[in-house]
Amino acid sequence: MSHNGAGVSEVTVRVPMNIALVKYWGKRDEQLILPLNDSISLTVDKLTAETTVRMIQVVGENTVEINGRRVELSSNKRYQTVFDEALRLQRKRKEDLNKNENKCITHHFEVISKTNFPVAAGLASSAAGFAAIARAIQKILNLNDTQANRLARIGSGSACRSMFGGLVHWKKGEKEDGSDCVAVKTESENWPDLYCIILVFNDERKKVGSSEGMRRTRETSTLLKHRIEYVVPERIEQVKKAYESRNFQDLARVIMADSNQFHAVCLDSIPPIRYLNESSWRLIELVEKFNQQEVKAAYTFDAGPNACVIVQKYDVPAFIRTLLQDIIIPSEDLKSVEEELKVSFDCPSESNSPILCSKLIVSPMGGGPADS
Numbered sequence: 544m545s546h547n548g549a550g551v552s553e554v555t556v557r558v559p560m561n562i563a564l565v566k567y568w569g570k571r572d573e574q575l576i577l578p579l580n581d582s583i584s585l586t587v588d589k590l591t592a593e594t595t596v597r598m599i600q601v602v603g604e605n606t607v608e609i610n611g612r613r614v615e616l617s618s619n620k621r622y623q624t625v626f627d628e629a630l631r632l633q634r635k636r637k638e639d640l641n642k643n644e645n646k647c648i649t650h651h652f653e654v655i656s657k658t659n660f661p662v663a664a665g666l667a668s669s670a671a672g673f674a675a676i677a678r679a680i681q682k683i684l685n686l687n688d689t690q691a692n693r694l695a696r697i698g699s700g701s702a703c704r705s706m707f708g709g710l711v712h713w714k715k716g717e718k719e720d721g722s723d724c725v726a727v728k729t730e731s732e733n734w735p736d737l738y739c740i741i742l743v744f745n746d747e748r749k750k751v752g753s754s755e756g757m758r759r760t761r762e763t764s765t766l767l768k769h770r771i772e773y774v775v776p777e778r779i780e781q782v783k784k785a786y787e788s789r790n791f792q793d794l795a796r797v798i799m800a801d802s803n804q805f806h807a808v809c810l811d812s813i814p815p816i817r818y819l820n821e822s823s824w825r826l827i828e829l830v831e832k833f834n835q836q837e838v839k840a841a842y843t844f845d846a847g848p849n850a851c852v853i854v855q856k857y858d859v860p861a862f863i864r865t866l867l868q869d870i871i872i873p874s875e876d877l878k879s880v881e882e883e884l885k886v887s888f889d890c891p892s893e894s895n896s897p898i899l900c901s902k903l904i905v906s907p908m909g910g911g912p913a914d915s
């Protein structure tokens with residue numbers, strides 16, 4: 544962290560996005576962003592938000608810039624909520640320490656963030672962005688993990704899961720004030736062989752945003768009630784157990800079942816919400832084909848058509864060869880996978896109706912945030 548004499552503290556961090564293996568969908572409190580169910584996730588090491596936060600000790604206007612574009616804060620209240628909460632925590636700490644000297648000084652924040660993946664394309668980009676802001680503010684204000692977790696969560700629910708590496712469990716908690724709603728790193732050792740292959744089929748903004756979608760599902764879906772009460776608790780345990788015992792097949796089955804159920808509750812909403820498109824379905828069929836003898840890959844989709852396929856490192860080349868039968872992958876992306884994994888892919892035979900993928904990313908999973 545750097546301080547300068549003029550009361551400016553500055554921290555830069557890099558935080559990965561995360562992908563839920565058991566999904567969060569539905570809020571019990573929209574203001575505090577408290578979820579209706581637990582969720583569990585892994586980070587995607589290569590997809591990160593690199594974020595610099597400056598806290599400036601004078602009254603001024605907060606500013607946020609993402610990928611070179613200024614965010615209109617009046618139409619995106621979540622940033623303001625995070626900044627207000629940060630200042631509240633800072634005031635509280637000063638009161639606890641009986642330091643009253645700075646009581647009348649107000650601060651403002653400047654945030655500059657760069658992501659290396661499409662924003663709002665169903666790739667949970669807001670998770671990495673808000674987690675990075677929360678982590679940088681944690682460093683500046685010396686907050687504890689629970690406080691930082693809350694800060695990330697009130698920016699975007701899934702962001703609190705990007706605050707740690709490894710398998711992360713976001714507990715919904717019971718309390719109205721959200722004090723027991725936290726994401727924690729599970730005790731399992733990291734599983735470094737887990738890789739994910741992300742296929743971007745569409746990098747436009749999603750039609751129904753998560754908040755609106757969750758509200759609609761909570762108000763209208765009967766399947767959601769069943770999911771929350773009977774399905775999710777068991778799946779969280781199954782994921783933990785499979786991860787801990789390195790049982791890929793069990794892990795993969797739960798991941799796919801939960802992605803399917805998440806999209807089923809979306810369809811069960813009125814009006815129904817459809818996030819998957821034709822390309823997503825073709826990808827599901829390819830994974831099924833790949834898994835015919837043995838389950839070696841697991842697909843999962845968030846609130847958009849783009850796919851995340853989880854495989855073990857040594858199955859990455861074979862899975863990409865399967866993809867190439869039906870999917871046109873940008874050659875520069877394929878080349879970088881060849882270089883990284885020291886493999887080579889043959890030119891695919893002509894497919895009757897190939898699917899276009901605009902970006903393919905292969906990444907290890909489970910890494911944590913980094914400070915610079």
Ligand code: DP6
Pocket residue numbers: 562563565566567568576582667669670698699700701702753754845846
């Ligand atoms: C489908 O965290 O983006 O990706 O809390 O309203 O910001 P808000 O929603 P957000 O929702 C993510 C939903 C999901 C599933 C998941 O990541 O668990």
